Amino acid sequence: xxxxxxxxxxxxxxxxxxxxxxxxNVDLDAYPxxxxxxxxxxxxxxxxxxxxxxxxxxxxxGEIFVDGERVEMANHADAAKMGIDAxxxxxxxxxxxxxxxxxFLGNELTKKFLGFTILDNKKMRDETERVLMERLGVRLRSxxxxxxxxxxxxxxxxxxxxxxxxxxxxxxxMDEPTAAxxxxxxxxxxxxxxxxxxxxxAVILISHSLDxxxxxxxxxxxxxxGQCVGVALTAESSTQEVLGMIVGAKExxx
Amino acid sequence: xxxxxxxxxxxxxxxxxxPYMAIIAPMAMIAAIFLFMAVASPDRFxxxxxxxxxxxxxxxxxxxxxxxxxxxxxxxxxxxxxxxAVLSAIIMAFLVKQFGFSIYVGIPIALSIGALLGLxxxxxITRFNVPDLIGTLAMDLVYKGLALLLxxxxxxxRFPDVLTEIGRGQTPFFIPTPAVIGILTMVAGYYILQRxxxxxxxxxxxxxxxxxxxxGIGVKRHKVYAYVLCGACAALAGLMLTGKQxxxxxxxxxFFNLHVIAAVVVGGTSLFGGRASIIGSFSGVLLLAxxxxxxxxxxxxxxxxxxxxxxxxxxxxxxxxxxxxxxxDGAGGWFADLKTAEGQKTVRFAALIIGVLIGLLAIGGIFAxxxxxxx
Numbered sequence: 001x002x003x004x005x006x007x008x009x010x011x012x013x014x015x016x017x018x019x020x021x022x023x024x025n026v027d028l029d030a031y032p033x034x035x036x037x038x039x040x041x042x043x044x045x046x047x048x049x050x051x052x053x054x055x056x057x058x059x060x061x062g063e064i065f066v067d068g069e070r071v072e073m074a075n076h077a078d079a080a081k082m083g084i085d086a087x088x089x090x091x092x093x094x095x096x097x098x099x100x101x102x103x104f105l106g107n108e109l110t111k112k113f114l115g116f117t118i119l120d121n122k123k124m125r126d127e128t129e130r131v132l133m134e135r136l137g138v139r140l141r142s143x144x145x146x147x148x149x150x151x152x153x154x155x156x157x158x159x160x161x162x163x164x165x166x167x168x169x170x171x172x173x174m175d176e177p178t179a180a181x182x183x184x185x186x187x188x189x190x191x192x193x194x195x196x197x198x199x200x201x202a203v204i205l206i207s208h209s210l211d212x213x214x215x216x217x218x219x220x221x222x223x224x225x226g227q228c229v230g231v232a233l234t235a236e237s238s239t240q241e242v243l244g245m246i247v248g249a250k251e252x253x254x
Numbered sequence: 255x256x257x258x259x260x261x262x263x264x265x266x267x268x269x270x271x272x273p274y275m276a277i278i279a280p281m282a283m284i285a286a287i288f289l290f291m292a293v294a295s296p297d298r299f300x301x302x303x304x305x306x307x308x309x310x311x312x313x314x315x316x317x318x319x320x321x322x323x324x325x326x327x328x329x330x331x332x333x334x335x336x337x338x339a340v341l342s343a344i345i346m347a348f349l350v351k352q353f354g355f356s357i358y359v360g361i362p363i364a365l366s367i368g369a370l371l372g373l374x375x376x377x378x379i380t381r382f383n384v385p386d387l388i389g390t391l392a393m394d395l396v397y398k399g400l401a402l403l404l405x406x407x408x409x410x411x412r413f414p415d416v417l418t419e420i421g422r423g424q425t426p427f428f429i430p431t432p433a434v435i436g437i438l439t440m441v442a443g444y445y446i447l448q449r450x451x452x453x454x455x456x457x458x459x460x461x462x463x464x465x466x467x468x469x470g471i472g473v474k475r476h477k478v479y480a481y482v483l484c485g486a487c488a489a490l491a492g493l494m495l496t497g498k499q500x501x502x503x504x505x506x507x508x509f510f511n512l513h514v515i516a517a518v519v520v521g522g523t524s525l526f527g528g529r530a531s532i533i534g535s536f537s538g539v540l541l542l543a544x545x546x547x548x549x550x551x552x553x554x555x556x557x558x559x560x561x562x563x564x565x566x567x568x569x570x571x572x573x574x575x576x577x578x579x580x581x582x583d584g585a586g587g588w589f590a591d592l593k594t595a596e597g598q599k600t601v602r603f604a605a606l607i608i609g610v611l612i613g614l615l616a617i618g619g620i621f622a623x624x625x626x627x628x629x
Binding site: 088091096097108113119121 | 445448449450451453454457458460461462464465466468469470471528529
């Protein structure tokens with residue numbers, strides 16, 4: 001994979017909140033068509049790192065490159081414009097709205113009617129059906145029922161569909177997508193991740209579940225106390241080794 | 255997922271009816287009133303003139319109920335509609351009566367003032383982070399005080415025909431002019447809810463303010479919009495009220511707030527946000543108008559009106575809360591948990607209060623002297 005150019009690179013990223021050093025000199029590369037997992041203990045800096053990547057936070061030091069070009073991101077909208085988006089753990093769904101309304105929430109399709117701009121509910125419905133089927137291979141029982149009647153995995157699919165609808169999307173960050181899911185739903189979500197990877201997206205997966213990480217990821221980026229303690233190729237590593245890096249067993253032994 | 259499909263097909267009747275409860279519940283209550291009045295007082299209730307009166311009364315509340323549906327759906331509440339209605343109508347009345355303004359300018363001015371007062375409500379809530387309940391309650395006092403200051407107890411009366419047409423005119427058909435206006439605002443509200451960004455975001459904000467924020471929706475801006483809509487609609491109601499009476503004074507519209515909220519809540523719009531029903535609000539308004547008309551027709555004292563409105567609010571909120579509660583199978587009704595230790599404490603506490611009150615009344619009664627007429 002090293003012969004390819006990374007779609008996004010972070011170099012020497014540091015972030016301080018007052019006196020607290022959340023991140024120190026962290027590098028990260030994400031390549032198209034791969035799943036990069038970020039693992040680490042609570043407070044290791046995973047969330048801060050991806051919030052910087054998605055433009056929610058700005059780094060104290062360090063640079064971000066998209067396609068080799070240095071970029072500045074003032075907010076999340078800037079990141080989205082460059083094709084970097086995130087699916088949050090809470091999914092950011094409005095449970096009382098139906099799936100199409102949720103998929104286009106904040107980005108509705110409209111049409112003109114007597115000079116007024118009005119929502120094009122039918123088109124949103126068709127597009128939702130299409131995107132869910134074509135990109136994610138998911139068919140919902142009903143697109144008219146409210147979103148809270150869907151299962152955890154289906155809700156996840158709607159949230160992912162919202163991100164991938166943006167044609168320019170190249171990096172998708174997923175924050176703990178399987179945390180609240182049962183085994184069956186987890187398997188379904190991991191399948192979605194593989195589908196996205198096959199479509200050439202760079203997927204950055206944050207997870208506490210090493211089982212999930214080893215099932216879908218290509219590389220594992222291990223954070224510990226605000227620093228990157230190593231990036232392992234999943235195929236050449238083991239749960240034991242990664243676990244050792246997370247808790248710092250290796251350093252202590254050395 | 256297969257199990258989900260299976261259970262869905264065999265869903266109990268109550269669950270399949272749930273989405274339509276907003277229409278069914280008020281309609282059932284309206285039907286109940288019709289039936290009751292058919293027995294109790296058919297000759298006076300079923301007169302055409304009386305049915306028109308009901309529509310005319312209901313019309314006054316339709317614009318406000320429509321706007322309040324948006325506010326409540328966003329998890330807000332507007333307790334200032336009554337004062338906004340009166341204040342904007344009084345300013346309009348002053349401009350027309352004292353300063354010789356044309357009524358055709360006065361009406362848009364009143365609507366703009368209503369919108370402005372709504373804007374102030376919205377800004378107080380979103381900029382100063384005052385909770386909706388307190389913010390609008392306090393502004394209600396402010397607007398009411400200003401209306402009293404302006405009018406000083408005066409009654410401004412006799413307005414141009416346009417205004418009386420708005421308030422109590424008759425179309426060539428059965429429906430009074432104000433009802434036409436009210437129904438038009440309801441229809442407009444329905445389309446705003448279904449077909450505009452504002453409507454869509456209203457539901458999203460009420461459903462989950464955090465999610466709305468994360469998807470880039472201007473939560474505060476849309477909250478302000480809802481209050482502006484509410485203010486403008488309250489001003490429209492103020493104009494309709496002025497036209498209906500052909501007079502306006504600062505102490506009119508005492509029960510507007512409660513009445514409008516009752517109508518919206520009866521219609522199935524959730525006070526906890528995210529669930530909106532314009533059709534429900536429409537039937538809620540009709541229901542309340544019929545209920546009050548029935549009270550009048552049966553010659554029950556007028557002051558029972560707020561009692562009835564309050565009762566309707568409590569019972570409908572309790573009913574919808576009960577419908578929403580998914581685990582009610584094991585709960586066994588509202589009073590089942592009174593047998594538990596925790597419930598027993600509540601029972602004893604209630605018994606204590608009632609006991610003390612009975613004791614005090616008894617002491618007062620035993621030692622009572624001769625009545626002293628006040629004044």
